[in-house]
Amino acid sequence: MLEHKDHFHGSDLEKIEVAMGIKKEEIVSFSANVNPLGLSEELKSFLSERLDVITSYPDREYTKLRKAIGNYIHCDPEHIIVGNGATELISLFLGALKPKKALLIGPTYSEYEREISLSGGIVHYYFTKEEQNFQLDMADFLLEAKKDYDLVILCNPNNPTSTTLTRKELSLLLSELDRQNCCLMVDETYVEFVEDEASVSAVSLVNEFDNLMVLRGTSKFFAAPGLRLGYGITGSSRILSLIKEYKNPWTINSIAELAGCFLFQDQTFMKATRELMEKERDFVLRELSAIKGLTVFPTTCNFVLVKIEKEGKDADMLFEYCIKKKMMIRNCSSFPTLDNRYFRICFMKHEDNLALIKAIKEAMN
Amino acid sequence: MLEHKDHFHGSDLEKIEVAMGIKKEEIVSFSANVNPLGLSEELKSFLSERLDVITSYPDREYTKLRKAIGNYIHCDPEHIIVGNGATELISLFLGALKPKKALLIGPTYSEYEREISLSGGIVHYYFTKEEQNFQLDMADFLLEAKKDYDLVILCNPNNPTSTTLTRKELSLLLSELDRQNCCLMVDETYVEFVEDEASVSAVSLVNEFDNLMVLRGTSKFFAAPGLRLGYGITGSSRILSLIKEYKNPWTINSIAELAGCFLFQDQTFMKATRELMEKERDFVLRELSAIKGLTVFPTTCNFVLVKIEKEGKDADMLFEYCIKKKMMIRNCSSFPTLDNRYFRICFMKHEDNLALIKAIKEAMN
Numbered sequence: 094m095l096e097h098k099d100h101f102h103g104s105d106l107e108k109i110e111v112a113m114g115i116k117k118e119e120i121v122s123f124s125a126n127v128n129p130l131g132l133s134e135e136l137k138s139f140l141s142e143r144l145d146v147i148t149s150y151p152d153r154e155y156t157k158l159r160k161a162i163g164n165y166i167h168c169d170p171e172h173i174i175v176g177n178g179a180t181e182l183i184s185l186f187l188g189a190l191k192p193k194k195a196l197l198i199g200p201t202y203s204e205y206e207r208e209i210s211l212s213g214g215i216v217h218y219y220f221t222k223e224e225q226n227f228q229l230d231m232a233d234f235l236l237e238a239k240k241d242y243d244l245v246i247l248c249n250p251n252n253p254t255s256t257t258l259t260r261k262e263l264s265l266l267l268s269e270l271d272r273q274n275c276c277l278m279v280d281e282t283y284v285e286f287v288e289d290e291a292s293v294s295a296v297s298l299v300n301e302f303d304n305l306m307v308l309r310g311t312s313k314f315f316a317a318p319g320l321r322l323g324y325g326i327t328g329s330s331r332i333l334s335l336i337k338e339y340k341n342p343w344t345i346n347s348i349a350e351l352a353g354c355f356l357f358q359d360q361t362f363m364k365a366t367r368e369l370m371e372k373e374r375d376f377v378l379r380e381l382s383a384i385k386g387l388t389v390f391p392t393t394c395n396f397v398l399v400k401i402e403k404e405g406k407d408a409d410m411l412f413e414y415c416i417k418k419k420m421m422i423r424n425c426s427s428f429p430t431l432d433n434r435y436f437r438i439c440f441m442k443h444e445d446n447l448a449l450i451k452a453i454k455e456a457m458n
Numbered sequence: 459m460l461e462h463k464d465h466f467h468g469s470d471l472e473k474i475e476v477a478m479g480i481k482k483e484e485i486v487s488f489s490a491n492v493n494p495l496g497l498s499e500e501l502k503s504f505l506s507e508r509l510d511v512i513t514s515y516p517d518r519e520y521t522k523l524r525k526a527i528g529n530y531i532h533c534d535p536e537h538i539i540v541g542n543g544a545t546e547l548i549s550l551f552l553g554a555l556k557p558k559k560a561l562l563i564g565p566t567y568s569e570y571e572r573e574i575s576l577s578g579g580i581v582h583y584y585f586t587k588e589e590q591n592f593q594l595d596m597a598d599f600l601l602e603a604k605k606d607y608d609l610v611i612l613c614n615p616n617n618p619t620s621t622t623l624t625r626k627e628l629s630l631l632l633s634e635l636d637r638q639n640c641c642l643m644v645d646e647t648y649v650e651f652v653e654d655e656a657s658v659s660a661v662s663l664v665n666e667f668d669n670l671m672v673l674r675g676t677s678k679f680f681a682a683p684g685l686r687l688g689y690g691i692t693g694s695s696r697i698l699s700l701i702k703e704y705k706n707p708w709t710i711n712s713i714a715e716l717a718g719c720f721l722f723q724d725q726t727f728m729k730a731t732r733e734l735m736e737k738e739r740d741f742v743l744r745e746l747s748a749i750k751g752l753t754v755f756p757t758t759c760n761f762v763l764v765k766i767e768k769e770g771k772d773a774d775m776l777f778e779y780c781i782k783k784k785m786m787i788r789n790c791s792s793f794p795t796l797d798n799r800y801f802r803i804c805f806m807k808h809e810d811n812l813a814l815i816k817a818i819k820e821a822m823n
Contacts, residue, residue, distance in 0.1 A: 131513045141506040147684040147717070148496045150677075177542060180706045211704050312515075319512040319712025339576050341545045347684025348713045352512070 165357035192244035227254035255392035299328035396439035530722035557609035592619035620757035664693035
């Protein structure tokens with residue numbers, strides 16, 4: 094029996110390795126939400142030929158990297174800050190905002206709460222409702238948000254519910270929050286997996302609203318969690334200049350700097366990812382929906398939340414069944430309001446998805 | 459004419475590139491203090507074959523990496539914290555200590571002051587004296603340190619003076635500071651360049667003193683500033699557990715994690731570096747000492763501080779003369795108590811050292 098199996102992060106494969114005697118390289122992670130295409134051969138050759146960048150400090154201003162990101166997301170590089178993963182960017186933004194009281198839309202990724210608590214702020218949650226498929230009830234939410242919050246954080250699409258707000262809804266929300274001097278931080282870690290990304294992403298809104306901060310990264314869509322390369326976008330020159338004052342130099346290493354410049358213009362990789370995801374999302378959703386005792390929540394990104402509603406079955410049991418077959422799912426019981434009836438899986442390559450569906454079917458019988 | 463030429467960091471080659479129209483790849487940096495041997499071919503093949511580590515999160519605990527460091531410095535991995543360069547480690551230690559008043563031994567690297575100020579502490583300097591070749595007068599220093607400081611920081615060997623305290627002197631200092639509940643942070647960025655490293659390094663003292671924190675890295679000796687891989691050592695379980703609470707996960711990327719495991723056991727590279735340094739240090743010191751109008755301060759590491767004492771000549775002039783020949787020296791006028799008569803150079807490959815000596819001779823005539 095594994096301990097704390099519901100808290101395993103995608104990076105905790107080492108612990109599984111020790112607990113189960115399975116080599117971590119052999120485990121297919123349906124838990125990490127990482128694009129299964131991995132790195133392209135072109136990127137690998139590109140990096141291999143340029144490893145000598147390690148002997149130089151990265152560019153303190155990351156000018157080329159920010160320009161590459163600007164081209165990719167159609168945004169002025171001056172509005173972009175690069176950071177060591179989303180974690181550093183959250184810290185940097187919180188350092189500038191110093192929020193006293195933040196409202197998080199939950200259930201969601203736990204790092205926001207951790208970072209706010211570390212910076213001395215108070216965290217409140219507004220929980221979306223399962224009856225509404227965890228979709229945000231905007232009118233009801235705005236009643237709560239009217240209270241004395243100075244920051245609202247949401248993940249869009251949201252982890253683990255995969256619910257999504259449209260750009261129009263975000264625009265409405267930003268207007269309302271602006272009136273009460275409240276900022277909005279939108280984590281778009283998964284936005285590139287959404288088919289109609291432009292209708293969902295808030296990036297273009299930084300030109301209209303200076304109470305907006307957007308977080309993005311390379312860990313999931315670009316399959317590069319090992320790079321530790323994230324970026325933040327804001328139109329607020331006040332926030333940008335505050336961050337410049339205390340930001341540590343060179344938190345992104347030279348390889349990540351170089352890889353970013355390659356990735357953000359790799360249209361072939363992006364197209365292949367979108368095609369794979371569309372196909373596999375359809376396939377997995379159809380198969381899961383056909384399994385008795387499972388409720389499958391809607392998704393437009395690269396993962397899906399599922400509820401087990403069958404006597405004697407739960408996510409603990411399913412986790413254990415799957416990990417023995419070297420497949421790791423995410424038991425969602427550590428997310429507030431969810432419990433061990435909920436699990437999350439991401440869409441992997443077809444043969445892996447087939448194997449997981451087979452295992453889930455077996456476990457549910 | 460270059461602006462702010464005295465403040466150029468080794469990573470600011472981009473600015474030189476723009477200002478001078480010289481490609482940064484063509485500039486030999488005698489300013490960055492980086493080992494001229496660069497990366498070994500073995501390390502490059504090792505990394506090239508393993509670039510897929512980018513698709514995984516680094517190990518949250520960095521167990522293998524800390525073990526490799528532990529073997530390298532003969533220290534319990536439990537006493538080691540890894541971080542994104544010395545900067546993150548300084549922040550982490552300061553976050554645990556929250557020093558109200560710190561005493562820095564100057565002139566020295568400016569990052570300590572910046573980090574303490576950012577964390578809300580007050581910085582005082584004790585300046586070593588040129589008449590004593592900038593060597594610390596321990597008895598006099600202890601009189602000052604007896605005042606109400608809670609932290610002393612020193613760089614050993616010190617940048618830019620290359621002065622060094624022995625392990626025995628550090629042990630005495632630690633005893634004295636311990637009595638008044640004051641911690642000591644020793645930055646050993648350059649210690650591996652010292653021939654008799656064991657007589658200088660404070661690492662083994664962490665077993666005796668829990669008011670000691672040692673900082674080390676891979677930027678200089680291992681020629682890998684682009685990795686952003688540093689480590690800190692302390693025997694204080696209080697500091698270690700505090701840091702664990704608020705440390706961001708995964709600030710070292712997967713490539714750096716992997717490269718570290720290779721570097722710290724690469725005896726061939728270490729031996730070659732020491733041999734090169736010994737030879738080139740002797741050569742450059744002999745040549746510089748023979749140039750009229752230069753005072754060359756003693757050094758046992760990989761760089762040397764030099765003072766220009768000739769009418770009409772200064773480091774501004776010398777910087778400009780050398781950069782036109784694609785060689786960058788460090789004008790030391792930004793260091794408190796020094797001015798534009800002082801410059802610092804590190805020892806590079808023989809042909810580069812030859813070229814620099816030639817240029818300095820020309821410029822001094």
